[in-house]
Amino acid sequence: MTDTDDDAYEEPLFQRVIEYAAAADTDVVRMVSGHPDWEPPAALREGLKEYADGDPESFQYPPREGLPELRSQIAERRGVAESRVVVTNGAAEANYLAMAEALDRKPGSEVLVTDPVYPYYPGRTTMLGGEVTRVPVAADGHVDVEAMRDAASADTAAIVVNTPNNPTGAVYSPDAVAALADVAADFDALLVADEVYDHFDLSGRFESALTLDRDNVVVTTSFSKSLGITGFRVGYAVFPEDQIEAALTRHTLVNVAVSRPAQAAVAAALRETPPSYYESIRDTLRGRIDDFTAALDAAGAEYTTPEGAFYVLARFDGFPGTLENVERLIDDAGVAAMPGAAFGETYEEWIRFTLCTDRVDEAAGRLAAYFEGG
Amino acid sequence: MTDTDDDAYEEPLFQRVIEYAAAADTDVVRMVSGHPDWEPPAALREGLKEYADGDPESFQYPPREGLPELRSQIAERRGVAESRVVVTNGAAEANYLAMAEALDRKPGSEVLVTDPVYPYYPGRTTMLGGEVTRVPVAADGHVDVEAMRDAASADTAAIVVNTPNNPTGAVYSPDAVAALADVAADFDALLVADEVYDHFDLSGRFESALTLDRDNVVVTTSFSKSLGITGFRVGYAVFPEDQIEAALTRHTLVNVAVSRPAQAAVAAALRETPPSYYESIRDTLRGRIDDFTAALDAAGAEYTTPEGAFYVLARFDGFPGTLENVERLIDDAGVAAMPGAAFGETYEEWIRFTLCTDRVDEAAGRLAAYFEGG
Secondary structure, three states, X not given: OEOXXXXXXXXXXXXXXXXXXXXXXXXXXXXXXXXXXXXXXXXXXXXXXXXXXXXXXXXXXXXXXXXXXXXXXXXXXXXXXXXXXXXXXXXXXXHHHHHHHHHHHOXXXXXXXXXXXXXXXXXXXXXXXXXXXXXXXXOOOOOOHHHHHHHOOOOEEEEEEXXXXXXXOOOOOHHHHHHHHHHHHHOOOXXXXXXXXXXXXXXXXXXXXXXXXXXXXXXXXEOOOOOOOOOOOOEEEEOOXXXXXXXXXXHHHHHOOOOHHHHHHHHHHHHHOOHHHHHHHHHHHHHHHHHXXXXXXXXXXXXXXXXXXXXXXXXXXXXXXXXXXHHHHHHHHOEEOEEHHHHOOOOOOOEEEEOOOOOHHHXXXXXXXXXXXX | OEOOOOOOOOHHXXXXXXXXXXXXXXXXXXXXXXXXXXXXXXXXXXXXXXXXOOOHHXXXXXXXXXXXXXXXXXXXXXXXXXXXXXEEOHHHHHHHHHHHHHHHHOOOOEEEEEEOXXXXXXXXXXXXXXXXXXXXXXXXXXXXXXXXXXXXXOOEEXXXXXXXXXXXXXXXXXXXXXXXXXXXXXXXXXXXXXXXXXXXXXXXXXXXXXXXXXXXXXXXXXXXXXXXXXXXXXXXXXXXXXXXXXXXXXXXXXXXXXXXXXXXXXXHHHHHOOHHHHHHHHHHHHXXXXXXXXXXXXXXOEEOOOOEOOEEEEEEOOEOOOHHHHHHHHHHHOEEOEEHHHHXXXXXXXXXXXXXXXXXXXXXXXXXXXXXXX
């Protein structure tokens, strides 16, 4: 494990790459940010229009815990009591509430995360006055449960995991997640399972941590990815019964409630969108993965094949994933991606490509040409 | 001044009154919650529908600082650099960011508020690890600047004020606000001025704290009241230049960004709504104030006449503003209002009536009959 001194929030690095790509005077395929490029469900658009015609009362404060017609659908789909659900401003707020709760129980203590890690987790930990401990993943990109167990201590307030995982694409096994809940329980800590990519399980093996039914597990997620609406900011957290009231209080003091037009649109989309919608997007992603990894083979790169989510990590010989090299790829190959170093040390030689573009073929061809020619 | 041990967040009291009123089997005029009952601008509805027809890209993450077409209008209207503006999830998040910033600069220190006070301020202070000091207002409901000066010390992280004021209806003079900024500056503290009722200045004397152009003043507000959309959750804060980056970082780690459909609708409404919209609502409120206070005169009550916002505090002889009496009013008079004790000690004998109903006449008649007959 590694304790890093600087767990500052990494958005500026994302931003810097995005701005660098936008400023390029050549055509650039954008594979930086994880926002869907596909069409949201038709019912979402219709739900928003219908909401816009409502009476003034429907434009006022929704219940702090979420619109009843949304919260009840969430509870039913997830098989949990409605009283455990808080609708949040995206998974971001859901994770914030869960981590704040954990660190309120043990002020000044540590949060265990994987390395590589989605940079918001360490950033949020530091903001909340906690210490970050990064535990390198196994060689296959999966969480290293034994290393997590070794790292955990009485100082541990929370273990935060993300499955399906950004950036490694690993879908953690139910046994691994259960073992992490045990480790957390041994030290009176919370396991926070961010399942925002649950609809993009390509392995068929994903199981929600909710199935564990533990009193120290908080599950967080959002509709940002599953409905293709990262800008709507609607997510939720499922807390253990004895922690929901504290989470609701914090939620209210920070946000009061989640934007109602967005909640109404999501409720309509959930009600009316068939499973085939989600399946067709998974099919699209499978095709993009095949195309992209074939080109990486042609370029002689090492890469991860995602079991879930929509990111591919690639390592090119003699071309480490530094910011400088990422900028070189933008300028010379016309492909924008994220430096692996943004996620920690474990994959700092790698580059993360997001498959949220219908120009994956084009990008793959450019990369193959660049590295074959190089 | 009073140090209270229990500065827990008071929403449960609001909720309790609202639920008690909803459970009544008789007709009750609802004057509890401060959400507008009037029609939002037509351009808001149209803006939301137009947004619903946008391409998938327009459904993705907006810039963390706010949609450019919204942020630029805010900056222009307020006469501040766009770089100082962060669009927030209502005034709630704006105040959270400002108070968190103040308490980050001076961990564990105190926040000065008035008594009476909007209960979210003390609740938020406690959540952020600060101490609350309540400074009673003057007899006319205005902030007591001398008492604030006496209460301030090296331990003061922020002075938080609300003008036009909920619940007293006072519109603070520019001189008073400037003096509070001076007091805060003397102790390297921030003055947070929550101006969420700025469009409901009925006195013609309101001036934004932004006109002070001080480097220790944060102004917060929202469109919840001015556009009649408390459920949309769109507000903003204007920070001093040297504090905006820290505020944006916290904003991103908690919320990433504000819901885009709501931002797009507000941007459209701002662009196209004429001043006459706001003036007509002020006229409506003036009429309601006249009707309601005339009935309070008839009932022999003492009351405040709001200079701004839409709340009237009333004191009925031998009928203190306890929760029990408020419940009695619901049952026996058919009028629901807030106990003054929810806002502190200064007005605990009083009851707060919200004028967000077109049944103010009916409520006034019921109160007059109840207290004249009583």
